[in-house]
Amino acid sequence: MHDSTRPSSQRKRRDIFQAAELVFLRDGFVGASMDEVAQLSGVSKQTIYNHFGSKGDLFVALVSWMTTSAGDWVRPEPLELPEGTDVADYLEEYAVRQLTAVLDPRLLRLRRLVIGEVSRFPDLARALWENGPERAIDALEGLFGRLSNDGVLLDTDPHLAAETYNWLVMSAPLNKAMLMGDDHLPDAKALREHAREAVRVFLAAYRAHP
Amino acid sequence: MHDSTRPSSQRKRRDIFQAAELVFLRDGFVGASMDEVAQLSGVSKQTIYNHFGSKGDLFVALVSWMTTSAGDWVRPEPLELPEGTDVADYLEEYAVRQLTAVLDPRLLRLRRLVIGEVSRFPDLARALWENGPERAIDALEGLFGRLSNDGVLLDTDPHLAAETYNWLVMSAPLNKAMLMGDDHLPDAKALREHAREAVRVFLAAYRAHP
């Protein structure tokens, strides 16, 4: 609702986001209290309503801010297999990076929150889908298409292959984390082993037979 | 809080559950109103508080009721490959059954709700995990162990194989449904094709080479 470029305004805006993140992630959308956000951010309630028009608007802005600002967790640059690199090694490395990024507790809580609010904020959930899984799958699809042309992978639908690989890597830890909380996350070794097995299964089904 | 075996009480208990299901699944735990549950169930508020001590207790009872009463969606009997049946056909059939069961909108909404309330009700989420994915994986593990002994599958960790197969089948549609709402569910044909591809990938990686 406001567009002040004053430095103090920008600072306050960021403080509001930080407090809102804490409160919304802890109490959910309905359970969160704007008074607490105000108090925790050291900002008056009126100021919040000047920056964001309503509780719902603040929530939407917060989720967008969290997904884009921490948007490094999905590689924007297209995936490319460096010359002379083993496919298995490359895919395994990609899997480990992606897993450690997505299994960040902050992102897990955000994901739970957005999933719980699907019926109230369907657009947010859709945005999270498109910036998360869909973007990752699209990036993989590009890579797999090229690998098919090079005769490394079978000549099948690259999108289907990308989907399969993405979920082979992500689904078991992610779905478990969704329900089991942040206290049962796999450690680095378990993650590595999971990634290796995912790559093994994927290549068994999609590698071209020479 | 009460243990009346009177038939009218049982009836009212069921009515309360039905109304609570509607309200909680629609508005979430915090957003749900006990007054509305009372009015919708045609039962006085006091009666609700006689049966269940508090809003939280009603919520816990409701989720338990929904997971167990509709617990047919996971086969209680251990999985068994009938004599002379093709493994691929059997696994594909199992996948389609499991998918149609889990992709029921009612269960999807319940899952979203429980995921959104992980921090408030961690026990519920854990119970949903154990009665859902974990039980399905355990059942598959038994089957795969036997198939390994019979030389049909590779002699690898049957639990790992079960986990892989379970998520190969479930993850793509389930995770998409979690975020994209109940309006983008795959139809029967898409489900069948997805199941077939999951089986193909799984057997490519786990079938014993003769």
Place this chain on the structure above:
DNA sequence: ACGGTGTTGGACTGGTGAGTCTTGTTTGTG
């Protein structure tokens, strides 16, 4: 230094919701 914009703190409104209480009525059982 000045003036406008942003900010503050707190009071205030209107509404809602969980849980309790009361009184009178229903319902199943001995």
Place this chain on the structure above:
DNA sequence: CACAAACAAGACTCACCAGTCCAACACCGT
């Protein structure tokens, strides 16, 4: 039939919350 437990209906308490209003104050560019 009689009795006790369960129920209905609604008023009631207490607390909380989204959003607004207002008068005094702080900040910043000109």
